[in-house]
Amino acid sequence: MEGPGFRQLGMDRMAGLVYSTGHIHFIEKGQRMDGKIIKVGIAGQGRSGYDIHARWLRTVPQQFQIVAVADLLPERRAQAKAEFGCRVYKTYEEMLKAGGFDLFVNATPSFLHPKAAIKGLQAGYHTVCEKPSAVKLSDFDKMLDAADESRKILAPFQNSRFQPAFIKIQEILASGVIGPLVNARLSYSGFARRWDWQTRQEMWGGNINNTGPHPLDMAVVLFGARPLEVYAKLASGPNSFGDADDFALVVLHGKNAPTIEVSVSSNLAYPLGDMFNLSGTCGGITGNFKSLKWRHFDPAKAPKQKLMPSWSDKRAYNSEVLPWVEENWTCEIPDVFQTISKGFYDCIYNAIVNKGKLVVTHEQVRRQVFVLEECHRQNPLPKLAAKKAALKKKA
Numbered sequence: 001m002e003g004p005g006f007r008q009l010g011m012d013r014m015a016g017l018v019y020s021t022g023h024i025h026f027i028e029k030g031q032r033m034d035g036k037i038i039k040v041g042i043a044g045q046g047r048s049g050y051d052i053h054a055r056w057l058r059t060v061p062q063q064f065q066i067v068a069v070a071d072l073l074p075e076r077r078a079q080a081k082a083e084f085g086c087r088v089y090k091t092y093e094e095m096l097k098a099g100g101f102d103l104f105v106n107a108t109p110s111f112l113h114p115k116a117a118i119k120g121l122q123a124g125y126h127t128v129c130e131k132p133s134a135v136k137l138s139d140f141d142k143m144l145d146a147a148d149e150s151r152k153i154l155a156p157f158q159n160s161r162f163q164p165a166f167i168k169i170q171e172i173l174a175s176g177v178i179g180p181l182v183n184a185r186l187s188y189s190g191f192a193r194r195w196d197w198q199t200r201q202e203m204w205g206g207n208i209n210n211t212g213p214h215p216l217d218m219a220v221v222l223f224g225a226r227p228l229e230v231y232a233k234l235a236s237g238p239n240s241f242g243d244a245d246d247f248a249l250v251v252l253h254g255k256n257a258p259t260i261e262v263s264v265s266s267n268l269a270y271p272l273g274d275m276f277n278l279s280g281t282c283g284g285i286t287g288n289f290k291s292l293k294w295r296h297f298d299p300a301k302a303p304k305q306k307l308m309p310s311w312s313d314k315r316a317y318n319s320e321v322l323p324w325v326e327e328n329w330t331c332e333i334p335d336v337f338q339t340i341s342k343g344f345y346d347c348i349y350n351a352i353v354n355k356g357k358l359v360v361t362h363e364q365v366r367r368q369v370f371v372l373e374e375c376h377r378q379n380p381l382p383k384l385a386a387k388k389a390a391l392k393k394k395a
C-alpha cells in the first residue's frame, strides 16, 4: 500500500473488524469479554474527557475502572474525586508519573495530543488519543514509533467510525446496489459563532482540526487505499473570534478514485442538502445521523440503449424510465453517543485483553493526518493580530 499518507506498516495494523448495524458488536466471535478489569487514567475532564470518555467508562465497571484523573482546573479534579472515587492530579505528566493504571486516555487540548500520547506510551501505558491525533505526519510517526518501542497499543479516538449511520452507509455500499462510488459529499456545516480555545491556531483549533477529523475519517474510509490528492480551502472570518479557520472545504480526489468532498463551514445559514450525499453509478444515498434513504436501479432491468449515431431525435433530449427501487433506514438507538463510545471501548478492551484488532487502523489515521497537514500547507492563515488588522481594514 503506497502513496501519500502511507508508510509500510505491519500486518497487525492493516486489518479491521467486520461489523454491521444489525447487532452493534465490535468484538470478534468467540472472544471472551469477562475477567480483566482495565484500570484507566484520564487526562482532561472537559467536554471530551468527562462528557464522552468518563461518561461511558463509568457505566462498564466489569471492563474499566477510572482510577486516576488529571485536570488543570481544581473544580474538575474535585468532581472526578467525588464521582469516581479516583486519585486526581493537576497535569497529565504528574498522573503518568504516579501510574497505577493500564490505559491512558489522552483527552487533553488538541495541541498536546502527540506530546502527551508519546509520554503515555513511553511510560508503558496503552494509549487512547483524542482527535486530531496529530496535524503533522512527522508527529504522528513519532507516536507510531513510541507505540512500536513500548509494544503498547495506540488507539486514535475516531469515534465517528462507530456512528450507526456511517456503518449503514458502508453496508449499503458493500451490497453493491448503488454501484461503485463516484462522489460523496459530507457536510458538517451550519451557522455558529465561536470564541473558545478551539478558534486559536496555536492550540490547533479551527473547524478542520476540530470537527474535520469526524468527516475526514469517513472520507478516508470511503476513498480507500488509493493514491490520494487533496484540494483544500480554509478561511477565518469574523465569526471565529480567534485566528483559526471557520470555513473548510476539502476535496479528496485521484485517478480512478471517487471524489470525496468534506465541508465544515460555520457560515452556512441554509443547508445545502443532507449531511451525507453519496452518488454511485446505479443510484445514491442521502440522509443524516437519524435516517438514510437510498435509491438504485438494476442495469440489467433498465431499457436497452445504444449510442446514437447522429443528431438529436426530434430535437428531444434522451429520456427513459429507470426501474428505481427506494429503501430507507432509521436509527432506532436511543443514546447514539453512548453506543458510539461502546463501539470504540469494546474494541480497545478486546485489543488489550484478547489481542484483537483495532477497527480504526493506524494507516487510516495517518492518511487523515496527511490531509490535515495538506489543508494547512495549502492555506497558511494570518495570525490573530494580522487577521484583526485585515478585518478592521475591510470594515
Ligand SMILES: NC(=O)c1ccc[n+]([C@@H]2O[C@H](COP(=O)([O-])OP(=O)(O)OC[C@H]3O[C@@H](n4cnc5c(N)ncnc54)[C@H](O)[C@@H]3O)[C@@H](O)[C@H]2O)c1
Binding pocket: 043, 044, 045, 046, 047, 048, 049, 052, 070, 071, 072, 073, 076, 090, 091, 092, 093, 107, 108, 109, 110, 111, 112, 130, 131, 132, 157, 159, 209, 210
Ligand atoms: N471525539 C469527539 O467527539 C470529541 C468531542 C469533544 C472534544 N474532543 C477533543 O477532545 C480534546 C479536548 O477538548 P474539550 O472539548 O474536552 O476541551 P475542554 O476545554 O472542554 O477541556 C479541556 C480540559 O483539559 C484540561 N487540561 C489542559 N491542559 C492539561 C494538562 N496539561 N493536563 C491535564 N489536563 C489538562 C483543562 O483543564 C480542561 O478541563 C480536543 O482535542 C477535542 O478535539 C473530541
